[in-house]
Amino acid sequence: MRALILVLLGCVSGLGANAAEAKRPLPTDGDAQLAYFLNSEGVYKDYMLQCAGCHRFDGKGAENRGIPSFVDSIGLFSRIPDGRAYMIRVPGASQSQLNNDELAMVLNYVVARFSPDEYDGGKFRLFSAAEVGASRPYKFDDVAEARKALEQQMSEQGWEPAPYLFGQAGR
Numbered sequence: 045m046r047a048l049i050l051v052l053l054g055c056v057s058g059l060g061a062n063a064a065e066a067k068r069p070l071p072t073d074g075d076a077q078l079a080y081f082l083n084s085e086g087v088y089k090d091y092m093l094q095c096a097g098c099h100r101f102d103g104k105g106a107e108n109r110g111i112p113s114f115v116d117s118i119g120l121f122s123r124i125p126d127g128r129a130y131m132i133r134v135p136g137a138s139q140s141q142l143n144n145d146e147l148a149m150v151l152n153y154v155v156a157r158f159s160p161d162e163y164d165g166g167k168f169r170l171f172s173a174a175e176v177g178a179s180r181p182y183k184f185d186d187v188a189e190a191r192k193a194l195e196q197q198m199s200e201q202g203w204e205p206a207p208y209l210f211g212q213a214g215r
């Protein structure tokens with residue numbers, strides 16, 4: 045029922061619900077930022093309408109359908125430049141109907157919501173519309189290869205992102 049209401053809301057108000065909210069200055073303190081994202085209805089709605097159909101409301105995705113979990117994983121990507129570009133360039137994000145500002149907010153949201161450890165000690169650097177705009181036009185020839193290269197970089201740091209089965213037989 046909730047999903048239905050969200051879909052209806054999306055139709056009435058148009059996409060990009062967080063445009064007005066995005067104008068408000070974001071808190072700079074890590075904990076306050078986390079609270080901001082967790083309480084922002086606009087970005088929640090954008091996530092639900094544009095991403096949750098595949099990634100699910102709880103961010104767990106569906107491993108057996110090749111949709112990786114964000115939980116305690118997606119924040120790791122946001123720590124390295126290639127990982128940040130990857131988050132922007134994956135088809136689900138780059139080809140969504142969100143504008144650059146809205147997509148930046150949704151990427152901040154997924155880290156805040158599903159990988160909140162990134163906010164400890166203020167490690168997390170927010171995505172901006174400019175950063176999204178710079179990477180978004182560059183499609184991957186092979187997104188699974190790009191993910192593999194990132195896994196390699198991460199394992200050198202001792203980081204372990206969620207399992208990724210996209211591109212394997214049957215998925």
Ligand code: HEC
Nearest residue numbers: 094095098110111112131134135136137140150187191210
């Ligand atoms: C139609 C289904 C679908 C939708 C809708 C979708 N995604 Fe995805 N997403 C996938 C699949 C499949 C993958 C794995 C393949 C890939 O890396 O692109 C993925 C991977 C990702 C990854 C990389 C995760 C990792 O661990 O490698 C990110 C980040 C991501 N999506 C963000 C988003 C965002 C943000 C949205 C909404 C704006 C979104 N996706 C909408 C299907 C979807």
